[in-house]
Amino acid sequence: MKLADKKRLLREMLFARRFEERCYEAYVERNIGGFLHLYPGEEACAHGVLEAADFDNDYVITSYRDHVHAIKWGADPRKVMAELYAKETGVSKGRGGSMHIFDVKNRFMGGYALVGGPFPLAAGIAKAIQMKQGKEICICFLGDAANNQGTFHESMNMAKLWNLPVLYVCENNLYGIGTRIDRSTAVVDQYKRVSAYNIPSAQEDGQDVEKVYKAATKAINHVRSGKGPYFIELMTYRYRGHSMSDSNAYRARAEERMWSKRDPIIMLRDRLIEDGHLTKKDYTDMDTEILDEIENEVIVFASESPEPHVSDVERYVLAENDPWVRGGVQ
Amino acid sequence: MGQGRGAVMAELMFWEAVRRAHDEELSNDPMVLVMGEDVGVVGGTYKATLGLYDKYGEDRVIDTPISENGFTGLGIGASFIGARPIIEIMSVNFAWLAMDQIFNTAAKVRYMSGGQLEAPVVIRSPGGTAHQLGSQHSARMEKVFMGIAGLRVVTPSNPRQAYGLLKSAVRCNDPVFINEHELMYNMKGEVPEEDYFHPLEGSEIVRPGRDVTLFGYNISVHWCLQAAELLSRHHGIEAEVIDLYALSPLDRSGIRDSVTRTHRAVIVEEAEPMVGVGAEVMAIINEECFYELDAAPVRVSALNVPIPYNHSLEKTALPDANDVVEAVRSMFGV
Structure with missing residues (x-):
């Protein structure tokens, strides 16, 4: 990876971290409602994988922990925050909320709230790509706990049966809501589970963005070459609870301290400093700049944007003026 | 188009009318596909896709594994980027297994994306009570589907409707559930010989x-x-x-x-x-x-x-x- 790209990734990951931390504050301030699932600790997963993808053509789909993936895939952070603030200017016009970030013009195909729901949707997007004989692929990010849903097995089977161009990325943060993986899952190594469907797979350190990028590059080349699906398991950790309503009492503090020493942003920062490509001052300046941008652009935009008109509550239920509802053009 | 009044009519059995609608829509648009259990080589439990596997190939007339939630979700995902899937659920009783994808995704995705994404899928399924099929093969589920915002539900009573409703449903940009009846596939009735698109609303x-x-x-x-x-x-x-x-x-x-x-x-x-x-x-x-x-x-x-x-x-x-x-x-x- 080029030095300039590493520096850019450091900035993007730090931006993602500060964005999510600001969401936490906004939730406490009651500017964000509903459920809020935050990403700090896992930034290298989304950034490493998507750095290796084709930004102009590939499709991305994920679960409800979706803000960072959307921003990395081109969504305007101001519009993502406006969505969390339930504003008409939000990416999903304030109808979706935190769990339903959509930015279809950038091929970010959504955040979905049912654990395991996107597995078949991703396979379907890949099926349509295959019908169009496209070179693009679909990348589906889900957590480890999603692999205990029936849709995991049903989708892996069909993805391999029809050799669909889909990359499944398992962000293994070791907990399904509040239950540790070895207490819910017979086979703890998730990458092994797809061998039952003859899908090639790899397990990688999800805290090291360069390693993630390398593993993803190999996986994406496989999928794009027409050889069918691939599965990557990234070992990672979320610093906060499952959602804001999670007191996070089920984890040992020692475990949390251990993972905080493997922070993906600090690891990349220190490597760049050690190699003489970055100074501590460069980093703190970057951080200050990001915090200013979030406060003065992102939050201001979200705060000042209008809410949806209540008279529009029945829009978007069905297609508007679809001629086939009347049996076509008479 | 329209009501087919004054058109030249052909007498078809219900299953023949459904099959003809599939055939014409597959022929009309290369992004139309049919998927479900035994719809390909076998031609459908009620012959709704008979011969279409040979005509359009295994990539568009797709025999799926017995994974209702999975293949329904796959069809919905394909519809996000231009495919027009017709999903057959072999018996409506099995649609319970696909409710997650039908209700949580197809019916809601337009709304929760603020109108950015739509799921133009057709899900058709034989339901009703036939003869002595027992509790788990006799569900009448139309009332479950019609209670969900974001989903259209139609249910033909004759071959003309079966033909025209399916054709309109394929072209409509909303998800449409078509509730058929296991006892009606051999019913005969008049169907316009030309293209006929039945309205999806009204009575x-x-x-x-x-x-x-x-x-x-x-x-x-x-x-x-x-x-x-x-x-x-x-x-x-x-x-x-x-x-x-x-x-x-x-x-x-x-x-x-x-x-x-x-x-x-x-x-x-x-x-x-x-x-x-x-x-x-x-x-x-x-x-x-x-x-x-x-x-x-x-x-x-x-x-x-x-x-x-x-x-x-x-x-x-x-x-x-x-x-x-x-x-x-x-x-x-x-």
Whole structure:
């Protein structure tokens, strides 16, 4: 990876971290409602994988922990925050909320709230790509706990049966809501589970963005070459609870301290400093700049944007003026 | 297009009409595909895709594994970027397994994306109670589907509707659930020889009458027609029969107009009465034309039991034309 790209990734990951931390504050301030699932600790997963993808053509789909993936895939952070603030200017016009970030013009195909729901949707997007004989692929990010849903097995089977161009990325943060993986899952190594469907797979350190990028590059080349699906398991950790309503009492503090020493942003920062490509001052300046941008652009935009008109509550239920509802053009 | 009136008609069996709609839509648009259990090599349990595997190939007429939620979700995902999938769920009883993807994704994705994404899938499935198939193969699930915002529900009562509704559903940009009936695939009827697209909303007056409206849909339209003949012949009661082929959205004005003409209503449904089509039509009558009524509306429904295997028990659990006649006689005190 080029030095300039590493520096850019450091900035993007730090931006993602500060964005999510600001969401936490906004939730406490009651500017964000509903459920809020935050990403700090896992930034290298989304950034490493998507750095290796084709930004102009590939499709991305994920679960409800979706803000960072959307921003990395081109969504305007101001519009993502406006969505969390339930504003008409939000990416999903304030109808979706935190769990339903959509930015279809950038091929970010959504955040979905049912654990395991996107597995078949991703396979379907890949099926349509295959019908169009496209070179693009679909990348589906889900957590480890999603692999205990029936849709995991049903989708892996069909993805391999029809050799669909889909990359499944398992962000293994070791907990399904509040239950540790070895207490819910017979086979703890998730990458092994797809061998039952003859899908090639790899397990990688999800805290090291360069390693993630390398593993993803190999996986994406496989999928794009027409050889069918691939599965990557990234070992990672979320610093906060499952959602804001999670007191996070089920984890040992020692475990949390251990993972905080493997922070993906600090690891990349220190490597760049050690190699003489970055100074501590460069980093703190970057951080200050990001915090200013979030406060003065992102939050201001979200705060000042209008809410949806209540008279529009029945829009978007069905297609508007679809001629086939009347049996076509008479 | 339109209603097909004045068109040259061909007599087709119900399954032939469904098959022809598949064939024409597959031929019309290379992004149309059919998927489901045994729809390919076998040609469909009820022959709805007979011969299409050979004609369009295994990539567009797709035999799926027995994974209802998975393949329904796959079809929905494909529809996000231009595919027009027709998903056959072999028996509506199995649709319970796909409810997550139908309700949580297809019905909601347009709304929760603020109109950015749509899921133009057709999900068609044979339902209803056939002969002695037992509790887990006799579900009547239309009332479950029609209760969900964001989903269209239609249910053909004859080959013409089966053909035209499927063709419109494929081209419509909303997810459409088509509820067919296992006992109706060999029914014959006239279908326009040219392309015909049936409206996905509205209702049809299949027998005009002045004294009472019988509301039916799918198989119960036929019970209503039989009952109307008996009532006319034996009691001089002229019943109007309304075919509610669109269950969601329901035709509020069609219901109101008919009750305003006849002032009496009987709703005939094959399903259990709880939270059903009868209850919904009654609510619409209350809301739209309560003061037009000369008698309290009545529903004729199945008993509130799982469907039994024993033939006599099964027959007892289900409504028929005689039950409709009795309901009307009771209403008129004759």
